[in-house]
Amino acid sequence: MKPAKFDYVAPTTVDAAVEALVAANGEGKVLAGGQSLLPLLNFRMTRPGVLVDLNGIQGLSFIEPRGDRIAIGALTRHREIEQSPLIASKLPVMAAAMRHVAHLAIRNRGTIGGSLSHADPAAELPMLSLFYGAELSVQGPAGRRIVAAEDFFVDALTNCLEPEEIVVEIEFPMLAYDGWAFEEVARRFGDFALASIAVSVRRGSSTIDNVRIAVMGVADTPLRLKAVEGKFSGVSIDDRTPDRFSELVMSSVSANSDLHASSEYRQHLLGKLAARAMRTALTAKE
Amino acid sequence: MSAKISVIVNGEKYDVPGVEPRLLLSDFLRDTLGLTGTHVGCEHGVCGACTVLVNGDSVRSCLMFAIQVDGSEITTVEGLGTPEELNVLQAQFREHHGLQCGFCTPGMLMTGEDLLRKYPLATDEDIREGLSGNLCRCTGYQNIVAAIRSAATKRSEKAS
Numbered sequence: 001m002k003p004a005k006f007d008y009v010a011p012t013t014v015d016a017a018v019e020a021l022v023a024a025n026g027e028g029k030v031l032a033g034g035q036s037l038l039p040l041l042n043f044r045m046t047r048p049g050v051l052v053d054l055n056g057i058q059g060l061s062f063i064e065p066r067g068d069r070i071a072i073g074a075l076t077r078h079r080e081i082e083q084s085p086l087i088a089s090k091l092p093v094m095a096a097a098m099r100h101v102a103h104l105a106i107r108n109r110g111t112i113g114g115s116l117s118h119a120d121p122a123a124e125l126p127m128l129s130l131f132y133g134a135e136l137s138v139q140g141p142a143g144r145r146i147v148a149a150e151d152f153f154v155d156a157l158t159n160c161l162e163p164e165e166i167v168v169e170i171e172f173p174m175l176a177y178d179g180w181a182f183e184e185v186a187r188r189f190g191d192f193a194l195a196s197i198a199v200s201v202r203r204g205s206s207t208i209d210n211v212r213i214a215v216m217g218v219a220d221t222p223l224r225l226k227a228v229e230g231k232f233s234g235v236s237i238d239d240r241t242p243d244r245f246s247e248l249v250m251s252s253v254s255a256n257s258d259l260h261a262s263s264e265y266r267q268h269l270l271g272k273l274a275a276r277a278m279r280t281a282l283t284a285k286e
Numbered sequence: 287m288s289a290k291i292s293v294i295v296n297g298e299k300y301d302v303p304g305v306e307p308r309l310l311l312s313d314f315l316r317d318t319l320g321l322t323g324t325h326v327g328c329e330h331g332v333c334g335a336c337t338v339l340v341n342g343d344s345v346r347s348c349l350m351f352a353i354q355v356d357g358s359e360i361t362t363v364e365g366l367g368t369p370e371e372l373n374v375l376q377a378q379f380r381e382h383h384g385l386q387c388g389f390c391t392p393g394m395l396m397t398g399e400d401l402l403r404k405y406p407l408a409t410d411e412d413i414r415e416g417l418s419g420n421l422c423r424c425t426g427y428q429n430i431v432a433a434i435r436s437a438a439t440k441r442s443e444k445a446s
Binding site for chain 2: 002003004005006007008034035038039041042043051053055079099102103104105106108109188189190191
């Protein structure tokens with residue numbers, strides 16, 4: 001038995017789960033898919049007094065269209081998102097990214113609510129929530145509130161939630177685009193990214209109308225590069241466009257060094273991926 | 287704090303009282319049920335050696351609590367074939383020398399079973415991507431990929 005002792009509660013409603021967290025008085029921890037939490041428990045890097053297991057709550061696992069958005073329940077497993085025809089047709093950048101999300105056995109268990117809450121700076125779903133401008137619906141003692149993805153990620157492994165709040169569902173706007181790309185490099189396929197970029201482009205015959213960019217692996221949180229988006233709207237398209245884009249992206253981030261890669265390498269990598277992504281996005285696919 | 291759980295493991299029903307919430311599924315299978323075919327490597331979800339099937343899906347048994355599988359159906363490596371009659375994938379591991387020390391093999395087999403069911407595995411690249419969550423320190427993976435390739439071919443021959 002690796003983890004330290006804890007009390008275990010398995011509520012069947014979100015209300016009861018919030019009550020359990022309130023009762024735990026700051027000592028509670030939410031268990032969803034467990035694919036990030038269990039390693040921390042096994043190492044005893046975290047020792048919650050109470051584990052509140054959400055897996056018995058019905059109705060938190062779904063993928064459904066809602067107007068011009070796709071709503072995904074917090075307990076939806078990565079594997080279901082990876083395989084969803086709705087995601088493939090309406091959120092194609094997410095569909096492309098899902099095969100990079102860890103490994104099969106992890107995708108079978110891991111959940112979107114868990115991944116967002118864990119807020120790993122090199123995980124795909126937090127970055128995608130920024131890319132799409134997603135809104136998270138969270139429930140706490142005072143009821144539900146909506147949190148924009150751009151307000152959600154505070155620091156590495158840190159979100160903006162109160163200890164008694166739980167992510168319940170996430171809405172992703174369906175973006176209009178003429179082309180898009182998702183690029184990632186990890187040391188081993190499925191591992192956390194050294195660098196990654198998602199790009200979508202709306203274009204005329206010879207100019208870029210607007211572009212949307214999110215990156216990860218190069219800061220303490222994933223980033224949406226709004227400054228680069230601003231500079232790149234309205235530019236004319238020629239052979240040098242991907243390289244100019246690459247330079248702008250590189251100069252807009254200062255990557256971190258860690259034991260996996262130096263700052264210089266991550267920045268270089270992101271630049272290469274940016275050029276490749278822009279090239280792909282400009283080769284419009286219908 | 288402990289609970290009684292009921293599980294079906296490899297077709298056999300077990301009712302086990304006194305399960306502590308913090309007992310990992312891997313330790314439950316090995317120490318409580320005595321099914322030591324499931325190997326324990328890193329115990330934090332990196333090596334894949336402890337992979338088992340829970341309700342048909344491959345999961346890392348070191349990243350689940352036993353208490354969470356109450357009412358579930360589990361398949362471990364002991365549930366695949368028998369020493370006298372290996373299943374298709376096991377037979378291909380033998381045929382292609384897909385193991386040396388054997389430590390990673392239970393995880394490789396259980397992951398392989400799930401991959402064969404869920405993905406077309408059209409190319410060796412697909413197999414390598416699928417196996418990227420399982421570490422082997424002996425074979426260099428070539429023979430494991432060959433074994434799964436061969437099992438996939440045999441399955442599609444059987445289906446057609």
